[in-house]
Amino acid sequence: MTRILVIGNATVDFVFRMARWPAPGETVLADEMTQSPGGKGLNQAVAAARLGVRVELLAPIGQDANASFIDEALRGETGLTPHWRPREAPTDISTIWTIEAGENQIVSSAACARSLRPEELGPVATLASGDILLLQGNLGAETTVAAARLARARGASVLLNTAPIWWDMSEMLCLADLVVGNEPEIGMLAGGTAPEDLAALRGRCAGDIVMTRGARGALLLQAGQAEAFPAPKVEVVNTAGAGDMAIGAIAALRAGALPLPEAIERAMALAARTVGRAGVLSAFPTMAELRGV
Template sequence: MSRVVVFGNASLDIILTLEAFPSAGETVLAREVLTCAGGKGLNQALAAARFGHPVHFAAAIGHDNAATLIQAALATEQGLSTRWLFRSLATDMSSIWLDGTGENMISSSNFCAHSVTAADAERELATLHSEDWLVLQGNLTLDATRAAIGMAQRAGARVLLNTAPMQGWMRDVVPLVDVLVANTVESSQMTGLDAEPAVAALLELGAEHVVVTRGSTGASWRSRDVAIDLPAPHVVAVDTAGAGDMFVGSLAASLANKQPLPQALERAITLASFTVTRKGTSTSFPSREEVTRLSPFRH
């Protein structure tokens, strides 16, 4: 059976809800604080697992209280196997600020994630097979990312790359990627273009498929033979952090399940939109029961 294999990062997320973002030199008091397991890799693995599809997740963490919390958060998740690469470093952390509209600003440490080597990738991904989907983000180094993609290519597995956080080296690996998922800002940063010209440039760089998320207005899927644009349902957003990871995890699970592209995109949009109505990153994700209820089709 196919798997979603996520090779990425894990962090402890500290989420501060503010009335408004501070100006330079200004101190503002938070009206609420939430701590939870996070990191783009962890979030995407957890999101994919909520569909009942087998998921394997590998990430580097330290030997500290943050690592203990992260391990505990995933310990009882059905269908999700984990491989922790322990480091003599502090576990990565993210500080997430939310304003009164639910928009976010995020700053993260990346020391554990950047300690992952090409040799780690080759060892941890040795069991990839042709039915698997490998999911990557921008948290690892170029060497580790290239090695991971190389392992997928040798196994005949497919590769989905999420271009967050944006890294300068990402253009170098675009030709090696089956599905590239970027938001509008990231697609512009990679190409210097906006909207459809940016998507066309990414396809010219060599990506087989390009998916662009557009926040509250939905998402688009483009390839040489496919052009799909779908809107997002209207919701009242309270916290947009984590929505992109819900989108990517859902999309990966749908692709591993061989769902038709329009349905896979619609489901990812629907569940990402649901996520913004709750606070937190991984804590905002729908449960398995909610995934079944909210999905626009049965899986």
């Protein structure tokens, strides 16, 4: 059975809901604060596992109460096996601000994630042809590139989520079979977001490219052809985690051998369900809901 290995970060998310953004220097009282496991790596692993795929997550975490909180929470996720790399450093955290319009702003620590080294990538050596390695930008360049090279050597495909961009991703673009990023990220890498910009980016040895565009859905560039996928119209409650849901869903559906265009179409529908709910992991759809997409 095809499996997905996600290598990325794991955080504790502190989500603050408020009516509006504070002005510079202003203090705004939140209407609600919730705490949950998070981080792009962890979120995408959970999203894929909830769609019935066997998923493993390799992530560095501290040896503190936040690490215990994350580990305990993931024990209830069927089909997800974590491989923790304990650190002396504190577990990374994220603060997520959301307002009534559904928009969000996120600030994350990253020292723990960036500490992962190439010699700690043991599970990558067990990948086989047909498996998928899912990576993001949270880790350092050396470790991320090393993981991608090893996965390709073993016949696995590589899916790269470009967020966050804090190092030169040129080499990773040449190692990825599929690149998924939001409009600002792809614009940074391609020098623009028009189809011809994506075509030029793909010509620099990138694989297929998916550019997510929020409420406007997604754009796929595959074999020189651009195809748009609209996002279903929903009442927005919270956009935090919607991108991770879409990426996890694309990986899971591709693991099930669904053609990429169909996988994107379903991923957009699942992400739309996510933004219509409060929370992040608690908003992610399950396999039962996938059947209705």
